[in-house]
Amino acid sequence: MRCRKCKARAVIYMRQHRLALCKDHFLEWFVKYTQETIRRYRMFTRQDRILVAVSGGKDSLALWDVLWQLGYQADGLYIGLGIDGGIQYSDRSRSLVEAFARERGLKLIVEDVREAYGEGIPEMARRSRRGRGKPCSVCGLVKRHIMNRVAREQGYTVLATGHNLDDEVAVLFGNVMTWQVGYLARQGPVLPERDGLVRKVKPLVRFYERETAAYALLRGIRYIYDECPFAQGATSIYYKELLNKLEESRPGAKLQFYLGFLRAKEQGAFAHIQEQAEEALHACEVCGQPTTAPGMCAFCRLTAPLRVSLNPPVSA
Ligand code: AMP
Numbered sequence: 001m002r003c004r005k006c007k008a009r010a011v012i013y014m015r016q017h018r019l020a021l022c023k024d025h026f027l028e029w030f031v032k033y034t035q036e037t038i039r040r041y042r043m044f045t046r047q048d049r050i051l052v053a054v055s056g057g058k059d060s061l062a063l064w065d066v067l068w069q070l071g072y073q074a075d076g077l078y079i080g081l082g083i084d085g086g087i088q089y090s091d092r093s094r095s096l097v098e099a100f101a102r103e104r105g106l107k108l109i110v111e112d113v114r115e116a117y118g119e120g121i122p123e124m125a126r127r128s129r130r131g132r133g134k135p136c137s138v139c140g141l142v143k144r145h146i147m148n149r150v151a152r153e154q155g156y157t158v159l160a161t162g163h164n165l166d167d168e169v170a171v172l173f174g175n176v177m178t179w180q181v182g183y184l185a186r187q188g189p190v191l192p193e194r195d196g197l198v199r200k201v202k203p204l205v206r207f208y209e210r211e212t213a214a215y216a217l218l219r220g221i222r223y224i225y226d227e228c229p230f231a232q233g234a235t236s237i238y239y240k241e242l243l244n245k246l247e248e249s250r251p252g253a254k255l256q257f258y259l260g261f262l263r264a265k266e267q268g269a270f271a272h273i274q275e276q277a278e279e280a281l282h283a284c285e286v287c288g289q290p291t292t293a294p295g296m297c298a299f300c301r302l303t304a305p306l307r308v309s310l311n312p313p314v315s316a
């Protein structure tokens, strides 16, 4: 197959766009298409200070690389989750992110959960009733809390994550299967800033996972190939497999499903639900971060026993 632009040998064929490209034209297309997504959904401008949440995986490192090439003010945030799983998952991903930042002279902020609280995600999950001890739910809570805290404390106006189309479509499919209309009303490439929650954006939402992987490989980005050891058997992986089967017989089905949803949203399909779903937020009485229930936020409840042992009361 030949590149549509220069007729050189193509390295990728994207069936949903009927587009074959050589290495150089694919890399150029990937950067331009990301910029178009940023503009199309009004994600941010050159004036914004962007914090990119980087896990060490292909998507978030590809995102940071693209934003850097486009000349945005984008610093990185890596959260050490203390997950080993027999493959030194967290340690290896941290080294890869640090090497990436060093090689490009980019600023990286590292927050290590075990260093800060004395426990990694697996231990926190064992103690918690949240998700019946399942690490992913606790992990999501901790990551969201730290991302928002760091962004606010350090004056970032936008938080960017590496979610790709496959991730978003799996979430959308799950939300439709269970008719979680509140979640559907809030799902999208941009979550606006409100009441102490920094704006969240997903500039890679229009790329299939194979495209972000191709970009990372062709750019020579070293990333962690392994999935998180706790991800095995997750429903989202099952949904991804189902959706891949659909995509095989109907190329472009995933993109259509997602873009159709966003169009319906823009036309107001979920407008009344959105209003109802916008629960008032209160400042957590311990950390000051926004929370739906008055009092302590879920993160502070989770880490309360650890705070006591980290800061023993001073005796007279
Ligand atoms: P996941 O929830 O693992 O699918 O990751 C979704 C996005 O969250 C990634 O693309 C990253 O932007 C961000 N992320 C996940 N894990 C971390 C981490 N340990 N540190 C910083 N950002 C992360």
Ligand code: FES
Pocket (backbone or CB within 6 Å): 081, 121, 135, 136, 137, 139, 140, 228, 229, 230, 231
């Ligand atoms: Fe959080 Fe796997 S990355 S539990």
Ligand code: ZN
Pocket (backbone or CB within 6 Å): 003, 004, 005, 006, 007, 008, 021, 022, 023, 024, 025
């Ligand atoms: Zn070409």
Ligand code: ZN
Pocket (backbone or CB within 6 Å): 284, 285, 286, 287, 288, 289, 296, 297, 298, 299, 300
């Ligand atoms: Zn709190």
